Amino acid sequence: MKIIVLNGSPKGELSVTLQYVRFAARKFPDHTFEIFHVAQTIRKLEKDEKAFNDILEAVKKADAVLWSFPLYFLLVCSQYKRFIELIFEKEQEAAFAGKYTASLSTSIHFFDHTAHNYIHSICDDLGMKYLGAYSPAMYDLMKRPERTRWLGFMGLFLDAVTRRAPAAPAYPPLAAQKFVYEPGQVKSIADAAGKKILIMKDGQTPSGNIDAMVGTLAANFNGPVEVVNLMDIDIKGGCLGCCKCGLDNVCEYDGKDGYKDFYNEKVKKADVVVFAGAIFDRYLSSRWKTYFDRSFFNTHTPTLIGKQIAFVISGPLGQIPNLRQILTAYGEFQEANLAFIITDESGDSGKIDALLAELAGSLVHPAAQNYAPPMNFLGVGGRKIFRDEVYGMLRFVFQADHHYYKTHGLYDFPQKNYKARRMNAFMMLMTKIPSVRKKFLKILKEQMVKPVKFIAENK
Ligand SMILES: Cc1cc2nc3c(=O)[nH]c(=O)nc-3n(C[C@H](O)[C@H](O)[C@H](O)COP(=O)(O)O)c2cc1C
Structure with a gap:
């Protein structure tokens, strides 16, 4: 089978994500993987009709398309986004319609799901048969079990394409909007x-x-x-x-x-x-x-x-x-x-x-004035990912972040909370005693609210 790989990394051949593709290509030698560096060459693709059409022709002849990209700011990078816009602007959806497809990204897992949702929805808009997303951490390919996992995904993908398996679209087409807003009187207050x-x-x-x-x-x-x-x-x-x-x-x-x-x-x-x-x-x-x-x-x-x-x-x-x-x-x-x-x-x-x-x-x-609400899951979860990455693998590259995180108290790892550690150790020991355990469960609800209730009533 022939797989077209649309490389969405501005780094082209130096893309980390692309190494997952190269690895899969070596392990599945019966299939060919043809790579187009669409993000890196976007300027050319915007201007050079032939270069753009060459990609379309390759897609038309292919059995499947792999969207391979790094996460950039909760989505794909702007150059890849522009490539997608060009497909719609030039009304070239037909080249992609009916093709089997999947998406592959590497990232630090900061909103990788929104990027894959985006690509999935684009595939649905193009009438493609989307079979799934694969989103490893940047260096997962270094680990044997992760290599096995990736080959598992590719094996399932290639098998589904061979069998002409049915694929379920997830995103209904967008209803067009033709409304023209007409501004009224403004009071400037x-x-x-x-x-x-x-x-x-x-x-x-x-x-x-x-x-x-x-x-x-x-x-x-x-x-x-x-x-x-x-x-x-x-x-x-x-x-x-x-x-x-x-x-x-x-x-x-x-x-x-x-x-x-x-x-x-x-x-x-x-x-x-x-x-x-x-x-x-x-x-x-x-x-x-x-x-x-x-x-x-x-x-x-x-x-x-x-x-x-x-x-x-x-x-x-x-x-x-x-x-x-x-x-x-x-x-x-x-x-x-x-x-x-x-x-x-x-x-x-x-x-x-x-x-x-x-x-x-x-x-x-x-x-x-300076008001900002408390973060919810999106902010809290995201910040913890950044904290761990900057403290760990990213630190020597992102030294400016490390300095900022250190000086702004963002390295708030729970293991540094000595009060909580002492309390946990003591309470875990105590709750092993059956009578304490029984009493503990009885007063748990009351005790949980106690410190906050005190503040609410006294401060
Ligand atoms: C401008 C920029 C934005 C990024 N945004 C995200 C992001 O939103 N989420 C994430 O998990 N990683 C993000 N990353 C990290 C890259 O996705 C990651 O390093 C990826 O493995 C690079 O792949 P590549 O070598 O194939 O380009 C960003 C990196 C850059 C340079």
Whole structure:
């Protein structure tokens, strides 16, 4: 059988993920694996029709397609995202329709599920037969049991393709939205009170109702608002994955484009940051993805702590819960307050006006000053993954993170909690005594609430 591998790493042949493919190719010599470095060569693929068509022709002749990519900012990298956009822009879905497919990524397991959900949904949109996701940690291939596991996945995949097994789509097609938002009267009563307000909007077309929604939001503030079109920022390209930033946040693009200065001068210094964009396929535009990927020069540290942020979206977000989760998680790991996610899905201009006015007011409300809610599973879980990785394998590459984690108390490993350790040791011993055990179980509920009840009633 012939398998087309769409390599989504900007590092091309130097991709770690690609080594899993090379390994599988050696172990399954009866099948051929043809690799296209689509992320690395995206500039060429955008301009050179023949180069793009060569990939389509190969896909048409193949028995299956393997999406092989690194995790970048909870998804695939911007260059791979752009490749996916090109397929739809050029209306080339037919080349992929009916093909068997699977996705492979390597990562540190930080939102790997949202990236695979995304690729699965894209495969469904393309009419492909998606058979599964494989998401090992970056260096799992070094371990014998993990190699066996990977070959197990590939064995099952190749067998299912050979048998022409049925595949179940998981994501229904998105219902198209044709609504045109017409802004009403704006009262401009949200008092910015000297706060720096930055609204970034998507310049990639079609941008749906974004310009009009941003216009209304900006007009709701009583004071200066900076609106920046992402297309006007000097961004030479997507993140290259070189990880030069790891030591001291130096970026390969330093001195070559204006992204980092923009981020440091405008984004970091703003009190309120609004991200506005239209939905492209099952995410925002690849331009937005480039913005997020390039912010990786800050590596694994939050840069929007205590800021009030919001997303203003044009398009069917309600049909893409995966994207809502990505946006929510972004607010959490930035330690910001994600005040609102507003969309134009209601199809009612009056309601959108009211929501945008409410958003403006809440972003500058005095009670919102440095407010950020406690994190939920997305933020807490993500932070623990970062903590363990930066403390462990990533430390010598990401020295800037290590310094930040050390100085900001993020190395909060439970083994350092000596009070809890003493209590656990004592109580585990005591509860071995039957009479104590019986009493312990009887008063457990009461004891659990006791310290918090004391605070609630006395502080
Ligand atoms: C810009 C950037 C963003 C990343 N984002 C994530 C992420 O969101 N989740 C994750 O688990 N790993 C993330 N990683 C780690 C890579 O996914 C990981 O190193 C991967 O193995 C690289 O594969 P490759 O060598 O095939 O490109 C990121 C790395 C870079 C450079």
